[in-house]
Amino acid sequence: MWKRCLLCRHGDYVLHTTHTEFEKGGSSAGKRVRGMIKTAIRFPNNTVVVFDGKGSQIPKYQGRYKEKRGSILKDAPPDAIFGCFFDYGAEFQIVSKKEW
Numbered sequence: 430m431w432k433r434c435l436l437c438r439h440g441d442y443v444l445h446t447t448h449t450e451f452e453k454g455g456s457s458a459g460k461r462v463r464g465m466i467k468t469a470i471r472f473p474n475n476t477v478v479v480f481d482g483k484g485s486q487i488p489k490y491q492g493r494y495k496e497k498r499g500s501i502l503k504d505a506p507p508d509a510i511f512g513c514f515f516d517y518g519a520e521f522q523i524v525s526k527k528e529w
């Protein structure tokens with residue numbers, strides 16, 4: 430589910446799950462180093478968008494799924510969130526790292 434981020438200065442729309450731990454005062458998500466993968470999203474046209482724990486996009490991981498998949502899977506920490514939009518009218522679906 431997309432919603433406006435109230436925690437980020439930029440106020441962009443981000444996945445609600447991006448800041449879940451931070452909102453709860455959790456340990457890792459809100460304290461992530463900028464640039465560390467938190468959420469990877471695959472779209473129906475096989476493009477990929479990746480966000481860090483602060484809700485910022487990480488350009489080096491964005492692009493065509495086949496070209497970026499390997500580096501994303503290699504660099505993503507165990508608690509990273511992977512998801513897909515199976516078609517443009519569908520809701521965001523969280524999937525396992527293996528399925529992604």
